[in-house]
Amino acid sequence: MSSELPRTLEHYRHAVRAHELSAEEYLDETRQLIERGDPQVKAFLHLRLDTARSDAQASNPSSPLAGAPIAVKDNIMMAGERCTCGSRILEHYVAPYSATAVQLLLAAGAVVPGKTNLDEFAMGSSTENSAFFPTHNPADPTRVPGGSSGGSTAAVAAGFALGAIGSDTGGSVRQPAAFCGVVGFKPTYGLVSRYGLVAFGSSLDCIGPIARSVRDAAIMMNVMAAHDPKDATSVKRPHVDFEAALQPTLAGKRVGIIRELQGLDVQPEIAAAMEMTRKAAVKSGASIVDVSVPHILSALPVYYIIAPAECSANLGRFDGVRYGLHIDGRDMTETYSRTRNAGFGTEVKRRILIGAFVLSAGYYDAYYRKASSVRQLIADELDAALQSADVLLTPTTPTTAFRIGAVTNPLEMYKADVFTIPANLAGAPAVSFPAGKDAAGLPIGLQLMGPRWSDAELLSSANVLFTALGGES
Amino acid sequence: MTTTIGLEIHVQLATQTKMFCGCGTAFGDAPNTHVCPVCLGLPGALPTLNAEAVRLATRIATALGCTVHEVSEFSRKNYFYPDLPKSYQITQFDRPIATGGSLPIVTERGARSIRLTRAHIEEDAGKSMHAADITLGGETLVDFNRCGMPLIEIVTEPDMQSGDEAYEFLRNLRRLVRWLGVSSGDMEKGAMRCDVNVSVSPDPAKRGTKVEIKNLNSFRSVKRAIDYEEQRQAQCLGDCTPIMTETRHFDEVQGTTTAMRSKEASNDYRYFPEPDLPLLQLDPAELASLRAQMPELPWEVQSRFERDLSLSPYDAALLTEERSTAEFFQQAIAFYDNPKKVASYMGTEVAKLLNERGKTLTETQLTPATLAGLLMMVEHNAISNTASKDVLPLLMDTGTTPMEAVRSLGLEQVSDTSAIEGFAREVIAENVIQVEQFRGGKEAVLGFLVGQLMKKSKGKANPKLAGDTLRRLLK
């Protein structure tokens, strides 16, 4: 990429407003990168570069995003564009309306170069579950970009977009951000509208920004964080300027380390990055505190009951009656089964079956009801821990990006979500930021979590550490 | 033989928009023209709860004497059916908006109070029409206009014991929902639907096997179905045929119930709390104000009419069919304090004209004041009762006053004694035979003579005066 071209939203916007660069010029450069590089990375499922060019030409430099290319994960509806959710069941589906978050981005001057690849219906941690093809990590094409928002994070990492949005249900924005070496933010549940995000785990799903810097994520949050009357779980909050709220210091902040996570097996370089970051925090004026979240290790099993339960209901609408894949059977029951069997991949089927099971008569109390109670317990414990700390620092993932095809055991794949899942259960904000590389040159990501509604403060703290560790890669 | 009956009634709430989206609720428009991402179950759509639906539901639940719960929760009821786009229905399972309550009914058996189990709000599914209705073969057509319409589901305790009681329950419930403006209650337009559970047992202490009956399109069908089912189950018990716990379909034409081909093995709905909707929290102050502002309920008004105004049960029932009728009546008697006469006139002449015009009272120009005015003119002999029947249409169809109407029709009653005497002498002269018959003792003939006088006066003579005058002259 040309060293003269801006690499962050912040710099791009500045350049455009200073007339050093036009939105079309930037898009033309980006287009070249995409055409050269995406055949290998395969971040995109569909491209709309010609239309994007006209959008760029029409964009207004004074708008918040000034015509910047922002990629959209293909489980978020954009009117007139296909929305496949990485699934054969929606392979040819065209969205008749746009998600609120997309509308906000477009109104703020974003230009969408295309829709990005994902694990089918956002279920997975590697983007290998896409029905179409896997995405390759730009840092090492033999490796996964992470998932489920692997296409979005790869696009940003490879320079195919200045930012992207993804969805995070159990870590699907943060984990691929870590694997690809970019910033991925999961806001407090209810801060960004879910209207138009194809639901996977309704009480867990969040749309979040993916960017090269924490400041860029804050810029995107200024556009996307708004109460939406079309989403009953959207919460009206007092206005915050996330960018203006970024402070240069951690003075007076308490950074919490969760005791119960210390025993977990973590790649040595990631442990080293944690140590380095702790030191940077202290250097910036923070104190390190030890906190306890006694049942944090129960978060994984809780998630793998609740998320499948909700998804089993959410995916019921894909029956071929009104849209999507349709395969005839001898009667309606058979038509449903044939359509869904052909349309859904294995991981999706697994989760639907688990979900139907844990909700079914005789099992509901022991599984779903129990999981809901433990969820509340963990959320309460996190709240308590966040009385004695302002933010909690953890690795985002136990390892760096693994090779494509290396992890085939579903349970093994699930267990890697151990650090990211608690924030989804609690509805708390959490951000993954790049923290160096491992011996093989693969990106390392670390995570900060905060209390609900502390999104601005959280981004501010993350920005300090992000900057201290070298900033945008 | 004891029959035990429980009803599950779905009432469509009279809102402008659907339960969970802003689509319109008009009935009868072209198929699939009131749709949006939410009610079509498109990917990414989310439900938002209609404030008016909640208000109407709380109003009816309060009127039914239910305990209205300040906090209630929505649930997903999961099953697959072409008219259910999300493959789940948003309803209330564990924590409904209301529990308990009751509705009074009166049948030949007497007055009873039918207890309710619960009431909750939920969305309707779309409408499926089957091959028999249209010319395609072996297929079903689906219209999603109805999908997402707001419903309140009311479940009764199995307190009813006959088809008549079920019928009266439905009639009274319909009256109530219309009275409160909560629903049109029109079963023909699907605004009220009813499923029935019936069991028959030889032993009053033990309940029999419960059978569900669906596809009931009118109150009458409900009664017919129950009557048939009662008979069928009694027969089974008699000849020791086992009664299956099943769902049966009511055949309108035959008046019988038949076993439905088994749908699916078990319907495990896998209810769980709806994650897309937070808890519904009602404002206790609003609830209290709702209770305080509850109007007199139709049966309360009905009783009061019978008790305090000495109206017949028939008249009281008729006048309290619709709230607007009862209010009209009460305003009319405020002008003209003769409840019996007003009630009678409303039940006969007024009702007849409304029927002819296919209109309701409030759709006409007749007002309590003009009706009262008309009846007072009759009472004061300004016009005859017969003449009033000609005046009434004018009052109904135009905004005129009784005085103007009478004048324009030239119907002022003649009570001038000399004019009447003049007519009477003419009648006597022209009807010699009848005069002889009357003088000979045939009382009834006076009626004929009065009629002749009325004809001569073009109906304007005061009939009583006419009769008295004739009698006097014939002595």
Added chain:
Amino acid sequence: MAMIIDKETLEHVASLARLEITAEEEGPLLGDLERILGYVAQLSSVDTSAIVGKRPAMTELRPDEPCEGLTREEGLGGAPAMYDGFVVVQNVMGAEDE
């Protein structure tokens, strides 16, 4: 140790979810599900007796005002079969309005 999920249960659950499990899929799926369900079953040992549910309540309800929806074409343009404005499906067993 008793299986949490056997073949019959799997078939029942699959039928609830309208998924057709093929013979080849069955074995591996049963294995995966058994392992996953076995893993999540550890929650039974967590004491939740003191837990109080804390779901938030809706703050504002939607006003009862009509708003623009989708045209039939926009909403159902991708439907596999339409007739006279209706969506066409195969006859459903024992069907009438729910």
